[in-house]
Amino acid sequence: MSDVIAVDLTALPYTARLQALLANRIGLWDVVAEAERRGSLDSNIRSRADNDLPALASSMPQLAAIAFNGATAARIGVKALGPLAERYRIVKLPSSSPAHTLAYAEKLAVWKQLRDCIAV
Numbered sequence: 001m002s003d004v005i006a007v008d009l010t011a012l013p014y015t016a017r018l019q020a021l022l023a024n025r026i027g028l029w030d031v032v033a034e035a036e037r038r039g040s041l042d043s044n045i046r047s048r049a050d051n052d053l054p055a056l057a058s059s060m061p062q063l064a065a066i067a068f069n070g071a072t073a074a075r076i077g078v079k080a081l082g083p084l085a086e087r088y089r090i091v092k093l094p095s096s097s098p099a100h101t102l103a104y105a106e107k108l109a110v111w112k113q114l115r116d117c118i119a120v
Contacts, residue, residue, distance in 0.1 A: 001026070004114050025118040029056060031068070031077045041099060042072035053080045057088065064088060065117035070095030089117060 002009045005024040009017045021028055035048040057063055066081075066088045068074035074092040078085050091114065094107045 001111075003108055004111050005118075026114070029053070031073050031080065040097065042070065042095075045072070048076075050076060050080055053077055054082070054084050057081065057084060065091060067091035067093055067114055067117065069093050070097065091117065 001021065005020070005026070007020050007024070009020060012020060018028065029051065031050055031053055032045070033049045033051045036046045037044045053066075057066065066077065066085075068077050068091070070093070074090075078090060081088075093114075094102050094110055096107065096111075
């Protein structure tokens with residue numbers, strides 16, 4: 001995200017990172033509220049409980065786009081949104097996880113499309 005919004009988020013404390021994202025019209029939300037998982041791979045997620053993404057999206061009338069970090073988040077999120085997904089620009093991003101072996105430059109090229117979503 002630092003390279004997408006041109007702010008060095010890594011140098012900021014966590015709360016300041018969140019403020020910087022919000023200042024750039026980016027909200028952060030996890031589609032999974034809680035789950036059991038050994039290790040960090042999404043394929044190991046078990047006993048999942050999802051956050052209420054449809055309620056969140058419906059509560060924000062100016063929301064125009066929803067981006068998902070990785071295929072698993074996109075699958076869960078789009079399914080949860082159901083017909084509501086048609087109201088939004090859905091952006092399926094390659095996972096930012098180091099376990100996703102796509103080169104950083106390739107990931108960044110896709111992630112930069114978020115700039116179109118946050119332009120005022």
